[in-house]
Amino acid sequence: MLGNFTYCNPTKLYFGRDALNGLNEELPKYGKNVLLVYGGGSIKKNGIYDKVVAILKANGKEIFEDGGVMPNPTSDKLEEGVRRAEAANADLILAVGGGSVCDYAKAVSVSVNCGGDPWEKYFIRFEEPTCKIIPVGCVLTMVGTGSEMNGGSVITNHAQKLKIGHVFGENVFPKFSVMNPEFTFTLPKYQMIAGIYDIMSHILEQYFSGTDDNTSDYIMEGLLRSLIHSANIAVKDPTDYEARSNIMWTATWALNTLVAKGKTTDWMVHMLGQAVAAHTDATHGMTLAAVSLPYYRFIMDSGLDKFARYAVNVWHVDPKGKTAKQTAQEGLAEMEKWMISIGLVMNITELGATEEMLDGIVKSTLVMDGGYKILNAVDIRAVLLASY
């Protein structure tokens, strides 16, 4: 833990089969008008919508609806949400859905009273909100982004072919989140697996950076081992409560600021994946999966000790009689085998990326400087080509 840092995460979490009862403790803290935000309507089919509405009504709330949040929430939808929240005079935004819905709720929460174009303000100029922020609560129905306990918000602008995340401060974190692992049972397997890899990628983005000895690296190795263990169970039986609950909890701690404290981080896999998504609208976790190994193999020599440590501590590679490079390569090979075994998409062609898109994806890829190697446009093209 070499750097100076502050840590504060005030979000209250209600976890478990009875987590939704937490709404009865939280709702009385806020005013009457609740903007209920959700996605494509699956919560109406699986009964979660009815349960939430019943609790809102029992607590005397007036409900205003904002459905139809897409998996990659757009800047156009964000503008619509701001108008709806204004019309509702919302005292609380309650997001019921996955990370996209929660991300979107946060973006609305900082835009209602702020004026200006929120896309330009927060996702191009990365300003901090200076206006009154509407409180946000989340009821999670999908796992992966960690949005339930952080300030992250990712918005896509189709006209500009950009998908950009802003990590807001504590004042934008959800005030509370409801986390019932059973709510994730009905999620299609493709989405579950994409979420699992999203979690893994969040950890690896923070792990593969720096050469210092950091407690966070040990915590991340623990989180990765837990995730792999539980994922292997969940892909066979998505209704295994214990596995799904461990995955849900791992997702939260993978990206609620803890494991980044006192260390540098990378996030280049997300930049590559988000550029692919901006052109293909593919599922977030799958875009990360498809670009990860090409990227890690490209940078491995520049962070060899950490990749060798990863192989031993996460993938149980026996380093005896091997060079660091051999150990590291074996670790990535084990990772690849595992990724294929759980059903992840391993190249961007399968996600709809065409040769004609390549120039555009390269152009849309923001470059980060915290990893083991800073990529230029030629490097980015090489990594992406390895994923075709």
Added chain:
Amino acid sequence: MLGNFTYCNPTKLYFGRDALNGLNEELPKYGKNVLLVYGGGSIKKNGIYDKVVAILKANGKEIFEDGGVMPNPTSDKLEEGVRRAEAANADLILAVGGGSVCDYAKAVSVSVNCGGDPWEKYFIRFEEPTCKIIPVGCVLTMVGTGSEMNGGSVITNHAQKLKIGHVFGENVFPKFSVMNPEFTFTLPKYQMIAGIYDIMSHILEQYFSGTDDNTSDYIMEGLLRSLIHSANIAVKDPTDYEARSNIMWTATWALNTLVAKGKTTDWMVHMLGQAVAAHTDATHGMTLAAVSLPYYRFIMDSGLDKFARYAVNVWHVDPKGKTAKQTAQEGLAEMEKWMISIGLVMNITELGATEEMLDGIVKSTLVMDGGYKILNAVDIRAVLLASY
């Protein structure tokens, strides 16, 4: 993560070489009167007292002093602190010291406006505070208890020969804590090592319980590996900033409620250690070290799978060709070798426990029921005898 639980930890942490500057952000949030709580005066020798006082004065605070908090804060001292806080009409209690000082500050904070006998109310009857709680901030100068980010408070009653901890809720957590690893450099080596084992024991008390698959167990294995690694460096060079900072951060996450979520816990080592301390006034971490292996060897057969997992994942025991029992035993043997190597006290005789005290210590030992085996008085006597 099988159980229902809530998680909320609102404490703001300022970590690193410049952490004390955090006081300039926090102090303006509170009123003029600050009760400055500290221990035996070492902070006056190492310059921390002067730095804190200068910042308090620069922020226009009126300082009221309450020094002389002992390593095992007593119920008598607590009564004195309550009187001092009342006389000061304290708006903030600023604890500068280790866990004892921070524990004590929390006990004062819930007792000033509550009336009654705080020892009886909180440590015998385990009531929750219903009165106005004075905000507490901590400036850590010693590492181990995690008191900087939790609601724990341990008080000793000499007349009753009892040392009892109360784990208060979020409303009693410190509002902020300042964590500068350099502040721990001047601590005597004996205290540093005792603190390291206190951390290890906190993790093990939460690890050795339950048979479910829990993400927390993986996180704890990571914390243990980080702790062992950094402790080995720190005992050779107590001024190694990286090692001391990792130990400091591990201590916080070992006992700020996170790793206990969704699982059962034991805490029997603390009950045994606290009983020893109530009779000998020995250093907390050393009492835990002296009783740990006798206790773990006594209960090992009842939690064999977990002890075998511990051996493999923390002590790198190769389980090939061994029974679970052999693996588990080898793990505890490795732990013993390591404990001796860093200079921990391995029996309670060295801590001042005499044969005449044995009956009293057995009597003072509270029995917990979350571990792998529930001890009766005969068991407790056997465990303690193995530590003579």
